Amino acid sequence: MQEERQALGGKVLTVPFMVCAAIVLIGLFFIGKRFIFGIGSVSNMNDGYPWGIWIAYDVVVGTALACAGYSIALIVYVFNKGEYSPLVRPALMTSMFGYTLAGVSVIFDIGRYWQGYNIFLPWFSNLHSVMFEVALCIGTYILVLWMEFAPALLEKFKADKLQARLNRVIFVFIALGILLPTMHQSSLGTMMLMAGHKLSPLWWSGFLPLLFLITAVVIGYAAVIFESLIAAISFNRPMEMHLLSKISAVMPWLLGLYLVIRIEDVNLRGYLPLAFDGGLQGNMFLLENLLLLTALLILAYPNNRQSPRLLFIASCAMLLGGSMYRFNTYIVGFDPGTGWRYFPSVPELFITFGIIAAEVMAYLWFVKTVPVLPKLKKA
Amino acid sequence: MKIRRRDFLKGAAAGGLLLAADQSPAQARRSRKELPPNAVGILYDSTLCIGCKVCEYACKQANNKPVEHANPKEPMWDDPQDLSAKTLNVIKRYGVDGPKDSLAGFAFIKRHCMHCLDPACVSACPVSALVKNPDNGVVTYNKKACIGCRYCQVACPYNIPKFEWNSPFPEIVKCQMCAHLLAKGGISACCAACPTGASLFGPVEKLRTEAKRRLGMSPGEYYDFPVANIDSTEVQQHRAGDYVKHVYGAQELGGSQVLYLAGVPFASLGLPDLPDDSYVALADGIQYAIYKGMVYPIVVLGGLIYIIRNREEKKE
Numbered sequence: 166m167q168e169e170r171q172a173l174g175g176k177v178l179t180v181p182f183m184v185c186a187a188i189v190l191i192g193l194f195f196i197g198k199r200f201i202f203g204i205g206s207v208s209n210m211n212d213g214y215p216w217g218i219w220i221a222y223d224v225v226v227g228t229a230l231a232c233a234g235y236s237i238a239l240i241v242y243v244f245n246k247g248e249y250s251p252l253v254r255p256a257l258m259t260s261m262f263g264y265t266l267a268g269v270s271v272i273f274d275i276g277r278y279w280q281g282y283n284i285f286l287p288w289f290s291n292l293h294s295v296m297f298e299v300a301l302c303i304g305t306y307i308l309v310l311w312m313e314f315a316p317a318l319l320e321k322f323k324a325d326k327l328q329a330r331l332n333r334v335i336f337v338f339i340a341l342g343i344l345l346p347t348m349h350q351s352s353l354g355t356m357m358l359m360a361g362h363k364l365s366p367l368w369w370s371g372f373l374p375l376l377f378l379i380t381a382v383v384i385g386y387a388a389v390i391f392e393s394l395i396a397a398i399s400f401n402r403p404m405e406m407h408l409l410s411k412i413s414a415v416m417p418w419l420l421g422l423y424l425v426i427r428i429e430d431v432n433l434r435g436y437l438p439l440a441f442d443g444g445l446q447g448n449m450f451l452l453e454n455l456l457l458l459t460a461l462l463i464l465a466y467p468n469n470r471q472s473p474r475l476l477f478i479a480s481c482a483m484l485l486g487g488s489m490y491r492f493n494t495y496i497v498g499f500d501p502g503t504g505w506r507y508f509p510s511v512p513e514l515f516i517t518f519g520i521i522a523a524e525v526m527a528y529l530w531f532v533k534t535v536p537v538l539p540k541l542k543k544a
Numbered sequence: 545m546k547i548r549r550r551d552f553l554k555g556a557a558a559g560g561l562l563l564a565a566d567q568s569p570a571q572a573r574r575s576r577k578e579l580p581p582n583a584v585g586i587l588y589d590s591t592l593c594i595g596c597k598v599c600e601y602a603c604k605q606a607n608n609k610p611v612e613h614a615n616p617k618e619p620m621w622d623d624p625q626d627l628s629a630k631t632l633n634v635i636k637r638y639g640v641d642g643p644k645d646s647l648a649g650f651a652f653i654k655r656h657c658m659h660c661l662d663p664a665c666v667s668a669c670p671v672s673a674l675v676k677n678p679d680n681g682v683v684t685y686n687k688k689a690c691i692g693c694r695y696c697q698v699a700c701p702y703n704i705p706k707f708e709w710n711s712p713f714p715e716i717v718k719c720q721m722c723a724h725l726l727a728k729g730g731i732s733a734c735c736a737a738c739p740t741g742a743s744l745f746g747p748v749e750k751l752r753t754e755a756k757r758r759l760g761m762s763p764g765e766y767y768d769f770p771v772a773n774i775d776s777t778e779v780q781q782h783r784a785g786d787y788v789k790h791v792y793g794a795q796e797l798g799g800s801q802v803l804y805l806a807g808v809p810f811a812s813l814g815l816p817d818l819p820d821d822s823y824v825a826l827a828d829g830i831q832y833a834i835y836k837g838m839v840y841p842i843v844v845l846g847g848l849i850y851i852i853r854n855r856e857e858k859k860e
Contacts, residue, residue: 200712201712202710202712203708203709203710203711203712203714204709204714205709205710206710208709210709211709212627212628212629212697212703212706212707212709213703215694215697215698215707216694216698242848242851242852242855243848243851243852245855274693275691275692275693275694276690276691276692276693276694276707276708276714276715277687277690277691277692277713277714277715278691278692280688280689280690280691281691283671283689283690283691284670284671284691286671289671289672289673289689290670290671290672291667291669291670291671291672293667293828293831294667294668294669294670294695295668295827295831296668296669296670296693296695297670297671298831298835300670335856336849336852336853336856337849339848339852340845340848340849340852341845343848344841344844344845344848347844348841351834352831355827355830355831356695357698358823358826358827358830359664359667359668359695359698359699359823359824359827360698360699360823361664361701361797361818361823362701362816362818362823363698363701371826371830374830374834499698501703502703502816503626503703503814
């Protein structure tokens with residue numbers, strides 16, 4: 166690796182870090198309660214809505230936010246744009262945390278966690294199950310992410326020999342790191358095909374796998390831009406505008422492709438009027454697409470892509486719009502009928518907040534102690 | 545032969561587009577599933593049901609399920625309002641209030657697992673905890689395999705599988721057509737208990753014929769109706785109901801082994817209007833098109849390794 170990276174150094178136990186720690190503790194308390202009294206004691210999930218925010222946010226949205234590593238790897242390694250490699254390590258790190266914590270949250274979401282390893286036992290596996298593919302794929306990808314990130318840790322502990330050995334085979338992990346998300350991110354969409362008539366036609370579509378794949382990439386890039394700008398502001402570092410504005414030039418095309426498929430698909434099936442009926446589902450449909458359209462309109466003009474402020478707004482719109490599409494597919498668009506209702510309970514929310522806080526803590530700790538961010542040239 | 549990077553990418557992009565095109569629902573759908581050779585099922589005739597709920601009681605006895613109180617503050621008797629982790633079989637009442645000679649009246653419906661020919665739950669389950677018996681077609685649950693992911697609940701078009709939300713060691717609960725009684729040569733407890741023959745057990749082929757026979761009856765005339773088991777000799781005489789000319793479950797989502805007859809529209813009994821093709825066939829078809837023999841993923845992985853390795857070598 167040619168580029169130099171540095172650990173930022175500085176105090177780890179800052180105020181934001183402690184606030185996050187407090188949230189994690191509250192989350193842990195409710196997780197304890199869940200293991201003693203059952204999922205129903207902390208969650209509003211029910212037989213009509215068997216999946217709540219732990220799946221819809223922690224896994225389905227969370228892993229998309231963690232597609233930063235995937236999106237950047239795609240550009241750097243497949244499209245051979247070496248100039249973006251300063252973005253690789255921070256992106257990989259957020260991916261590693263995002264996926265790992267999604268994996269952790271699955272453990273307390275599944276009811277019979279103590280035999281969760283059944284999914285890896287060949288005599289139980291159901292090759293027809295989309296869930297099987299997703300679980301196996303995400304499980305493997307978490308390992309791959311840690312292997313991809315390992316050079317940074319080996320660098321920190323000055324394990325040069327091990328690092329040299331890993332560098333010789335790292336291309337296999339990089340390749341897997343591109344293949345696996347392509348598989349499971351699209352399959353997260355395929356998963357909801359099975360919901361059939363329970364999923365509103367505004368979301369149920371044969372294009373679910375393709376749309377989920379595109380949103381994973383869109384959200385991934387948006388997360389890179391968002392993370393890079395936030396890191397620059399909070400750690401008082403120069404913004405990587407030359408890279409960010411170049412990456413964002415791809416976005417209008419991706420967003421355009423997505424919106425054309427998304428709207429035309431609903432339109433051709435004849436369900437577009439549902440979007441304007443004033444109900445929650447219709448409004449959410451409009452909102453998610455308007456957010457993505459806003460990002461498209463901002464980023465379509467080259468001048469806008471030079472402005473950190475507009476770039477930040479566009480990345481927020483993409484993060485929100487893409488996440489909403491996924492969240493709506495799993496919760497808002499899902500209606501099992503016969504009067505079931507779902508809104509997350511406070512303990513349920515706090516478990517998810519705890520996951521997010523743990524992610525922020527890990528990020529703060531790592532950028533300060535592990536060489537992740539690119540080294541600044543002395544002025 | 546040397547493949548150039550750019551050519552490979554072009555090929556991969558074209559492949560991706562083809563794949564996307566392949567995903568158009570009509571093409572990706574795989575074919576329908578046939579009835580298993582010795583398929584057994586239940587024919588429930590709403591016009592014969594008197595709402596006595598003895599089937600609910602028999603079901604709980606046969607499956608060791610506790611009583612359930614709709615209002616826990618005033619517990620009286622077992623009165624489940626719907627299926628739950630404690631209730632595998634429930635009788636529900638649909639009513640229209642009004643003056644006597646209008647359309648006012650009521651009808652009953654019995655809800656439990658439909659034992660679909662192409663069950664979404666079986667296809668969804670990642671660990672084969674739900675399986676369809678290849679011989680008699682009964683869909684059973686194995687708690688030793690289940691990880692509690694609840695995808696079966698999301699997938700089931702009839703909202704049948706229930707989860708023990710308030711247990712630290714929860715299980716999925718659903719009607720298994722009394723598989724333990726079938727194994728001993730018996731029949732489902734609900735059918736054995738039904739006093740009027742509204743719940744009728746039997747081979748699905750015979751139940752289909754019986755359903756057709758009933759649709760051909762003239763309303764108000766007396767006919768023979770078998771009780772408990774279609775193969776039994778016990779018969780009762782009833783006036784034929786004014787049937788809706790449809791056997792629910794014969795076609796819905798590829799068909800099921802539980803069939804319904806009713807005198808009021810099925811939608812008002814809480815049975816959704818469903819297409820003939822199952823959602824499973826579509827999801828399976830798409831999944832199969834992409835992952836058949838893992839050919840596409842392996843080819844893509846090979847291509848990626850080739851590209852990335854080449855690039856890393858050039859750098860050195």
